[in-house]
Amino acid sequence: MQRAEFGRIANQLKIKIDATLDAMHATILEREKQKALELEALDVTLPGNRRRIGHRHPLTIVRKEIEDIFVSMGYSVEDGPEVENTYYNFEALNFPPGHPARDPRDTFYVGESVILRTHTSPVQVRTMEKTRPPVRIICPGRVFRRDAFDPTHSPMFHQVECLVVDEGITFADLKGTLERFHKEFFGEKTKTRLRPSFFPFVEPGAEVDVSCVFCDGAGCRICKGTGWIEVMGSGMVHPNLYGFVNYDADKLTGFAFGGGIERYAMLKYNINDLQLFFQNDMRFLEQF
Ligand code: PHE
Numbered sequence: 001m002q003r004a005e006f007g008r009i010a011n012q013l014k015i016k017i018d019a020t021l022d023a024m025h026a027t028i029l030e031r032e033k034q035k036a037l038e039l040e041a042l043d044v045t046l047p048g049n050r051r052r053i054g055h056r057h058p059l060t061i062v063r064k065e066i067e068d069i070f071v072s073m074g075y076s077v078e079d080g081p082e083v084e085n086t087y088y089n090f091e092a093l094n095f096p097p098g099h100p101a102r103d104p105r106d107t108f109y110v111g112e113s114v115i116l117r118t119h120t121s122p123v124q125v126r127t128m129e130k131t132r133p134p135v136r137i138i139c140p141g142r143v144f145r146r147d148a149f150d151p152t153h154s155p156m157f158h159q160v161e162c163l164v165v166d167e168g169i170t171f172a173d174l175k176g177t178l179e180r181f182h183k184e185f186f187g188e189k190t191k192t193r194l195r196p197s198f199f200p201f202v203e204p205g206a207e208v209d210v211s212c213v214f215c216d217g218a219g220c221r222i223c224k225g226t227g228w229i230e231v232m233g234s235g236m237v238h239p240n241l242y243g244f245v246n247y248d249a250d251k252l253t254g255f256a257f258g259g260g261i262e263r264y265a266m267l268k269y270n271i272n273d274l275q276l277f278f279q280n281d282m283r284f285l286e287q288f
Pocket residue numbers: 118119120121199202205232233234235256257258259
């Protein structure tokens with residue numbers, strides 16, 4: 001009898017202990033769950049992390065715009081190497097052996113006859129070498145010169161080159177093309193003027209001016225009172241070039257011009273320091 005009674009009480013005790021342990025276990029689990037929920041709580045009303053989305057660099061915008069104008073006139077866009085042979089950069093462009101532009105103080109030499117191209121004109125030769133006339137191309141790209149940084153100079157900048165070769169191309173075609181391009185780019189009231197100049201690979205050669213985009217040619221501080229701003233070099237393709245590329249110099253004539261893309265961007269957006277293009281300060285870049 002005593003034994004049965006003891007067994008009953010022990011059993012009741014065991015049930016109580018089990019129940020208490022179960023309850024404690026449940027409380028702990030619940031507490032853990034609450035803690036986890038608090039920790040992982042997501043406030044969907046908080047503002048998100050805004051991603052900074054980039055956009056086109058002003059030089060890219062201007063290059064695209066120039067390309068579009070020429071493509072709409074039937075030109076194709078060519079490309080050429082930035083590391084170039086002196087043959088294409090100088091020899092085949094009719095530069096005499098001792099020409100000052102070849103000086104290592106002006107040009108970056110990579111090897112004895114390998115340089116960083118100093119202009120986009122070598123693409124003229126490369127294009128004629130690989131295609132038969134008629135030729136109608138533009139070539140935008142980077143060029144390199146040993147210039148120190150200042151508001152109008154940089155050791156690396158961009159140019160766009162144009163080359164047209166066919167039978168019967170005249171100086172009037174050069175002038176007309178430049179006029180059309182500048183009206184498209186700067187606006188219909190823009191005038192274009194040519195002044196005699198010299199480049200070894202053209203004859204005759206001419207410096208290209210546009211009527212000042214700031215004062216419409218009246219004369220201001222930026223055009224130094226002249227009403228004109230120089231933008232490019234140009235001319236009729238020198239007949240000697242045709243000899244280098246097996247073109248018939250008796251039948252063909254052509255024109256070429258080339259100028260700095262930074263310059264066009266500076267005039268279009270009224271930017272007075274070339275270095276701004278290469279510092280990549282978002283406060284500057286986001287304005288375009
Ligand atoms: N390549 C010349 C320069 O860099 C510009 C130019 C291009 C001149 C085509 C005439 C014809 O100064």
